[in-house]
Amino acid sequence: MTDAPLETLDPTLSHTRGESEPALIEQTIGDNFDDTVRRFGDREALVDVAQGRRWTYAELRADVDRLARALLAVGVKTGDRVGIWAPNCSEWTLVQFATAKMGAVLVNINPSYRSHELQYVLGQAGISTLISAESFKTSNYRQMVDEVRDEVDGLERVIYIGTSDWDELLARADEVSESELSGIQAGLKNTDPINIQYTSGTTGFPKGATLSHRNILNNGYFVGELCDYTEADRVCIPVPFYHCFGMVMGNLACTTHGACMVIPAPGFDPAVTLQATQDEKVTSLYGVPTMFIAEWNLPNFADYDLSTVRTGIMAGSPCPAELMKKLIASGIEEMTICYGMTETSPVSTQNRTDDTFDQKVGTVGRVGPHLEIKIADPVTGETLPRGKAGEFMTKGYSVMLGYWEQPDKTAEAIEDGWMHTGDIGVMHDDGYVEITGRIKDMVIRGGENVYPREIEEFLYTHPDILDAQVIGVPDAKYGEELCAWIRMKEGAAPLTAESLREFCTGQLAHYKIPRYVEIVEEFPMTVTGKIRKVEMREVTAERLGLL
Template sequence: MNVSAWLARNARQRPEDPAIAEGERVHATWRDWAGRSAALAGGLRGQLGLATGDRVAIVMRNRPEYLEAQFAIWQAGLVAVPVNARLHPEEIAYVLGHSGTAVVVTDTEHAEDVTSLVGTVPSLRTVVVAPGKDWDRLLAAPDGPRIDRRPEDPAWLFYTSGTTGQPKGATLTFRNLLMASLSYFADIDPISSRDSILQAAPLSHGSGLYGLPHIARGATSVLPVSGGVDGAEIAALLGRWSGMSLFAAPTMVRRLATDPDLVSADLSNLRTIIYGGGPMYLADLQHALGVFGPKFSQIYGQGETPMTITGLSKADHADVTHPRHEQRLQSVGTPRTDVEVRVVDEQDHDLPAGEIGEVLVRGDVVMPGYWEAPEATAEALRGGWLHTGDVGAFDEDGYLTLHDRSKDLVISGGMNIYPREVEEALLHHPAVEAVAVTGRPDPQWGESLVAFIVPAAGAEPPTPAELDAACLERIARYKRPKDYRFLTSLPTNNYGKVVKRELRDQLRAEAEPPQDHTSSTHGP
């Protein structure tokens, strides 16, 4: 089993159809892509001396060479280590060293940082800059054969974002990638060769995984020239490419739904906006639905079970007449076709509908373990189930609602408080653009809640009394934050997720909570 066979099949069936586009320009047909990746595979083994199972990392922004390198790695029987190019060089060095990477493929923007790691990372032999003379030399190699791989062989080392401690490398096998792709067809979207996917988010993580089913079906992979999310550019690309889907983190969805160039664009070629990777607040989702219509599909997953746990379908988003429509919009949907999902207590006993516990999942899409981390693997996969660390509850209809990561739970005065429901309440205030709620040590209550608020552009910061009122309209009195802090932006990692660890660390470092006009203090 080797997913690089998809290229060869598409090259036979539709050799002249566009396969990779850079903006509106066709970079490669399927014949081109298959030929280039085959030559690169031959060069990786012949010129660079790599053997089956060796690791090759990709450190570059989204560009055509990224996809060519990725499928060349698989064709050559090697293991891909996609690394977010926005990481700090020390973080990149850790991933390369931990994975035992032998070769890195990078671009000119990151060449200096990556090349400096040769001699520092013991396993790293060489760096290939694409495009460049070494890249051209690999392309000139005789085509390498597609190396047979077993379903259980590693294909992709998916490194977590490392918000708590060093990142771990989820070992994704060829079976995992195939199951994730088939589940996409079953639960998210049927895809045809007339469709396209816009790769605006990093290919190293979720966006790259969602791209695989599109490649399998012969759809066009479109890489924005800007390298990011630009409303005017996306509007132009919608005029060029049909059946376009894209993955967007919730922060990206919020930006897109307020971008005047996109809001006023012809959206008839927009097929699906896949969102996930963080909480999508109800107010933001309802606004986006008003702009784009019911073209949204939510995916809940983790790197350990590549983006495949539950899904909220486009039909669910569109079913406005359902009496629990808003509650469903706040959920992450129902279990995907290829997995079993449970909510359990601390002893891993199943909980009834409505009770909150940890989310567990098992199925052929779940990783076999973490790379070179047997203890972490045993802990995560105990009892044969992936323990996600996410906290949620099923409703009577089987829809799962996430409350928080288990580490984000705040226990104040003996009461469990899930920050997400507090954040949802605060976001109803029109002067609140973004919010993150976390706990701090409190000698009286054990922990107390602090809300970090980003005021809406052009608005006066809301008063603590106004924020208290917004909470009291929707949640119990004891769940109100004891303290409100105002920021210009929330700390995020390279995938746009809010890093609450930084906020918690800041609170712990303070000798005393601030007592000024930006704070409101009261008991739980």
């Protein structure tokens, strides 16, 4: 793809626009999928390793269309909300494309939700049809649905994957002709809402980010373009479909390029992921940093053949430099880093495959095609000079339609087309952006602004530290003090606050050295692999008696 900028902007300001080529896709997801099938019908499209099933693009379209006709037959109409509550599986992918083809709005439900959260989402989105797994891990979905079903107005049907419900649904497909489905598909617009994803807020109930065909189809396409995808690529997707990382950066990046989607397992397992990567000759591997850390630290890691992997995407959290060194040593030299949020479909910036090591570990890349980004003063909204920290904001085709039936929340988040991310960023002279944390994660210690990311990067250089997260906790004297949560490498002796201080002294300014150390086995995380620093602060403050 070309690298020509859309126009020249003031190079002293933190404001850039992405390339204008290739052009935006102005199709619906269904039409674009059909085009891919026409071009690559005989190529492998989907592999569900756990189920031992695989589809060519032609076979996948046949099953997608059958499911779309079945949904129409049972009364689902264009614009209706269809919820899906399940871990990663081939049925999830079928539902994603079937709803897109007949214009139902797919509502992604977090697999870790419990009955209270389920009830809220079913009601708030107005879900009429729920497609659900029966269970996953410790979650009994059927039991939770039974608990809330009578409390939710408008829920007409629940269909459980892998049961007679699913078979009975598919059996009704013949009641609707292929021409009827084609007519409905032809009447859809690419600006129609097609997906609702609930963002996990730190307070109150989650908000439903409402995304159009145009939003997510283009984001998946350009993410794939920047990974240099072709129909020869095979993408291993261990990240959840319920989130944009799985269903957009994974599935839609593949289908817009004729590449193959590989589902290694319903949930993340490092050994199973690497086995699938080897067996399926994967060329692109996805994950959040904690996933890659778990994979590369398997005792038998060297036994896996990853020679086919050339690229991939790491997102959700910044990539530690030590981890990137391991990936490169394994031959994965074209790994890209993505940054974004659900409300922006999700990716706003991405590294290019040939970026330097420092650009990949020190930044989250630069602005994507047809997008615009800036770093602004969070109080005044003024665009800041390059090199100054402020709020990262983004504008363009990727910005959501709004929060479902919450115009007040939408107005707070989007201003003149600009999406407020709530993240602190710094734009370098070359246009690459460094994310230094959430505005709410920034620690103010004795008047000094401290960005945890800088300290975490330094802690990764300790020979015995596997992973580290830094948070601020209440302090009577300084307002906030620093606490490091640390996961030790196997066999290493636990660090103390004193030994960590000794390691940091002379390397970090005194006010950046953590006062407290918590040695843990794991970090609290969302199902998408994002670290829950809010929960870490609460636990630490309570444990240390700082409340």
